Amino acid sequence: GEFTDSSSIISRFQQYLKINTAHPEPNYHKAADFIVSAANSLSLESQILEFAKGKPLVLLKWAGSDPTLPSVLLNSHTDVVPAEQEKWAHAPFDAHLDPSSGHIYARGSQDMKCVGLQYLEAIGKLQISGYRPIRTVYLSFVPDEEIGGHDGAEKFADSEVFKKMNVGIVLDEGLPSPTDNYRLFYAEKCPWWLVIKATGAPGHGAKLYDNTAMENLLKSIESVRRFRAAQFDLVKSGLKAEGEVISVNMVFLKAGTPSPTGFVMNLQPSEALAGFDIRVPPTADSASLERRIAEEWAPASRNMTFEFKQKVSVFDEFGKPILTSSDSSNPWWKLLEKAIRDANGKPGKPEIFPASTDARYFRERGLPAIGFSPMSNTPILLHDHNEFLNKDEYLKGIDIYESVIKAYASYADHQKDEASRDEL
Ligand SMILES: CSCC[C@H](NC=O)C(=O)O
Ligand SMILES: [Zn+2]
Numbered sequence: 001g002e003f004t005d006s007s008s009i010i011s012r013f014q015q016y017l018k019i020n021t022a023h024p025e026p027n028y029h030k031a032a033d034f035i036v037s038a039a040n041s042l043s044l045e046s047q048i049l050e051f052a053k054g055k056p057l058v059l060l061k062w063a064g065s066d067p068t069l070p071s072v073l074l075n076s077h078t079d080v081v082p083a084e085q086e087k088w089a090h091a092p093f094d095a096h097l098d099p100s101s102g103h104i105y106a107r108g109s110q111d112m113k114c115v116g117l118q119y120l121e122a123i124g125k126l127q128i129s130g131y132r133p134i135r136t137v138y139l140s141f142v143p144d145e146e147i148g149g150h151d152g153a154e155k156f157a158d159s160e161v162f163k164k165m166n167v168g169i170v171l172d173e174g175l176p177s178p179t180d181n182y183r184l185f186y187a188e189k190c191p192w193w194l195v196i197k198a199t200g201a202p203g204h205g206a207k208l209y210d211n212t213a214m215e216n217l218l219k220s221i222e223s224v225r226r227f228r229a230a231q232f233d234l235v236k237s238g239l240k241a242e243g244e245v246i247s248v249n250m251v252f253l254k255a256g257t258p259s260p261t262g263f264v265m266n267l268q269p270s271e272a273l274a275g276f277d278i279r280v281p282p283t284a285d286s287a288s289l290e291r292r293i294a295e296e297w298a299p300a301s302r303n304m305t306f307e308f309k310q311k312v313s314v315f316d317e318f319g320k321p322i323l324t325s326s327d328s329s330n331p332w333w334k335l336l337e338k339a340i341r342d343a344n345g346k347p348g349k350p351e352i353f354p355a356s357t358d359a360r361y362f363r364e365r366g367l368p369a370i371g372f373s374p375m376s377n378t379p380i381l382l383h384d385h386n387e388f389l390n391k392d393e394y395l396k397g398i399d400i401y402e403s404v405i406k407a408y409a410s411y412a413d414h415q416k417d418e419a420s421r422d423e424l
């Protein structure tokens with residue numbers, strides 16, 4: 001039919017990609033209208049929630065036959081990161097389909113407009129096949145993820161509406177895989193955004209003396225670099241996965257005395273700052289990292305101070321690391337793996353997501369949440385220039401979700417489900 005032929009499916013994806021929802025001025029209303037009209041054509045119940053003004057969240061519902069069972073939530077964010085238009089081969093909001101490769105170039109093609117629309121396309125296919133869900137399936141299209149999710153998923157997960165939904169399992173974004181595996185994430189690293197500041201004696205640019213701000217800062221930077229290299233070596237040697245090590249990258253340097261032509265060259269400044277994006281896995285020894293920061297990276301003994309611009313705890317309110325179990329205590333994990341295999345895909349090993357997603361707001365509340373974006377044989381281009389997804393890979397992802405949504409919405413082992421929620 002017209003709805004399920006692959007050229008209509010691809011052109012709907014392109015339409016969604018063409019809506020410019022890049023920060024700092026995302027066109028959220030246009031995206032919300034697009035989603036609501038797609039939902040109408042599938043006869044899904046829809047509502048727009050505005051937890052923060054100008055930031056609509058679209059919530060869709062596909063009612064199940066047994067409303068007493070905990071529901072399935074399929075989450076995706078509608079916002080995307082900005083793109084440097086001139087540096088792309090094809091404009092980031094043209095959704096250009098390259099006829100020879102089949103790649104669709106657009107900001108959001110991997111992160112994560114693909115997933116949001118694949119959920120809907122999969123539901124459309126299931127409806128046409130005559131399938132009726134037992135569990136209720138909800139879809140949330142949330143704003144704000146790329147700037148922290150505080151006005152999106154965080155407020156949503158905190159809301160009365162959310163409580164009434166009685167969610168039992170959440171699916172959210174993952175990462176592409178360059179191999180034919182599909183990557184699955186049970187946890188994510190926590191962002192610690194650190195600014196260290198060195199102070200020291202100012203003086204003549206020609207003079208050698210101790211305790212300058214620059215020297216004090218450089219000693220810290222050397223120490224951070226050694227730590228970074230050691231963590232990275234663990235990954236390079238294959239001893240640890242990317243998700244298991246602490247990442248630290250210097251993201252800014254600020255020092256010097258400005259002059260009309262640049263900087264004063266013969267004056268050693270009395271202050272110097274550096275910023276670091278640190279990501280801490282929930283499995284890491286975060287207490288020892290805290291000591292390292294206070295004792296080695298910003299020691300008061302070297303005239304240094306530090307401040308966190310953001311410091312997300314790796315622990316929940318009971319002091320337990322925030323993660324979703326991927327063993328037999330979590331039936332959703334096995335179901336997902338099996339559903340992927342049933343659709344001829346290969347599930348990978350459980351991993352820790354290297355950056356942050358909205359999944360943490362659901363995991364924090366004790367809900368199982370799995371990060372999964374069905375993109376295999378695809379380079380990782382999130383936040384990069386020329387982000388693309390191949391059209392066949394997109395279509396394959398819809399088949400995968402058809403299998404996954406059917407498995408989840410049909411899963412009716414009530415007792416087992418309750419047991420696994422208690423354990424989590
Ligand atoms: C911590 S708020 C920013 C969230 C962002 N998420 C995806 O890239 C990230 O930098 O991981
Ligand atoms: Zn994302």
Ligand SMILES: [Zn+2]
Pocket residue numbers: 081111146382383
């Ligand atoms: Zn992102």
